[in-house]
Amino acid sequence: MVYEIRAAPTSVAGWVCQGVSWECDRPGGAIVTRLSGEHRAGCSGWLGVVRLDHVSKSYDRGGAVVTALRDVSLSVSQGEFCALMGPSGCGKSTLLHLVAGLDAPTSGEIILGGRSAKNFTDTDWTTIRRELIGMVFQSFHLIPSLTAEENVALPLLLKGEGGSPVRDRVAEHLDVVGMQARAKHRPGELSGGEQQRVAIARALVHRPQVILADEPTGNLDSTRGSEIIALLRSLPKRFGQAIILVTHSPDAARQADTVHMMRDGQLDARAT
Numbered sequence: 001m002v003y004e005i006r007a008a009p010t011s012v013a014g015w016v017c018q019g020v021s022w023e024c025d026r027p028g029g030a031i032v033t034r035l036s037g038e039h040r041a042g043c044s045g046w047l048g049v050v051r052l053d054h055v056s057k058s059y060d061r062g063g064a065v066v067t068a069l070r071d072v073s074l075s076v077s078q079g080e081f082c083a084l085m086g087p088s089g090c091g092k093s094t095l096l097h098l099v100a101g102l103d104a105p106t107s108g109e110i111i112l113g114g115r116s117a118k119n120f121t122d123t124d125w126t127t128i129r130r131e132l133i134g135m136v137f138q139s140f141h142l143i144p145s146l147t148a149e150e151n152v153a154l155p156l157l158l159k160g161e162g163g164s165p166v167r168d169r170v171a172e173h174l175d176v177v178g179m180q181a182r183a184k185h186r187p188g189e190l191s192g193g194e195q196q197r198v199a200i201a202r203a204l205v206h207r208p209q210v211i212l213a214d215e216p217t218g219n220l221d222s223t224r225g226s227e228i229i230a231l232l233r234s235l236p237k238r239f240g241q242a243i244i245l246v247t248h249s250p251d252a253a254r255q256a257d258t259v260h261m262m263r264d265g266q267l268d269a270r271a272t
């Protein structure tokens with residue numbers, strides 16, 4: 001179902017939004033699955049799309065409790081490119097997993113599109129992960145039996161799309177990450193860096209509203225890594241997407257609108 005929002009032209013922080021339509025999972029629902037009309041970041045209806053409110057996460061490892069996140073509050077707006085940095089084990093991947101609903105906070109709240117994730121059903125999470133969020137994991141999670149192009153096509157096929165528009169979109173995204181020549185290869189026939197590039201294409205192909213990228217350039221040489229960061233940098237401006245990028249690279253973080261430093265599960269934000 002598509003609900004039309006004919007907003008008056010609005011200007012917030014220099015960005016403009018008008019005549020935006022989006023698809024919700026129910027009347028008045030805030031889950032965005034499609035965006036059309038003239039939209040750029042900063043429309044008030046999209047601000048604060050990802051929010052963590054006093055989130056903590058502990059794991060019980062055979063009686064020993066490991067606290068991965070401690071009272072983390074963070075807001076990432078539509079159109080914001082946010083970088084998350086910090087030493088190994090400080091909780092960066094845990095934070096992304098909670099935002100993607102792959103795990104639940106021990107306390108505090110995750111809020112997506114203005115709705116508390118506490119109220120999400122399994123169906124809500126399926127829709128969100130399929131259509132709203134694009135994820136690039138540290139381990140690539142490609143499906144070994146599918147070729148590169150079939151892996152990249154998956155998010156579109158799961159949305160019920162098919163035919164030549166899917167083929168064109170897949171080809172475009174494989175090209176963007178420099179993997180067009182290996183489209184017919186299965187993950188086992190690709191290097192780690194090549195698999196990572198396929199995983200990036202898969203995370204972007206359905207134009208998700210939120211991109212969660214966990215060290216997406218960790219296996220790439222510096223030239224290819226810079227190209228991927230430049231691509232990510234361009235997306236919020238072109239499509240109003242929100243990006244949370246986990247990176248160890250100061251060069252990559254310099255491209256971000258906001259850099260958050262983590263240490264021992266805690267966040268120390270400073271705008272760049």
Ligand SMILES: Nc1ncnc2c1ncn2[C@@H]1O[C@H](COP(=O)(O)OP(=O)(O)OP(=O)(O)O)[C@@H](O)[C@H]1O
Pocket residue numbers: 059060061066067068086087088089090091092093094095138
């Ligand atoms: N499923 C789990 N069970 C138990 N402990 C976990 C689990 N997942 C993460 N941890 C612990 O939580 C802490 C944070 O882990 P996390 O993976 O978020 O770190 P990170 O900042 O992403 O590190 P890296 O830069 O090495 O990827 C670590 O001490 C880790 O061992």
Ligand SMILES: [Mg+2]
Pocket residue numbers: 092093094138214
């Ligand atoms: Mg990690």
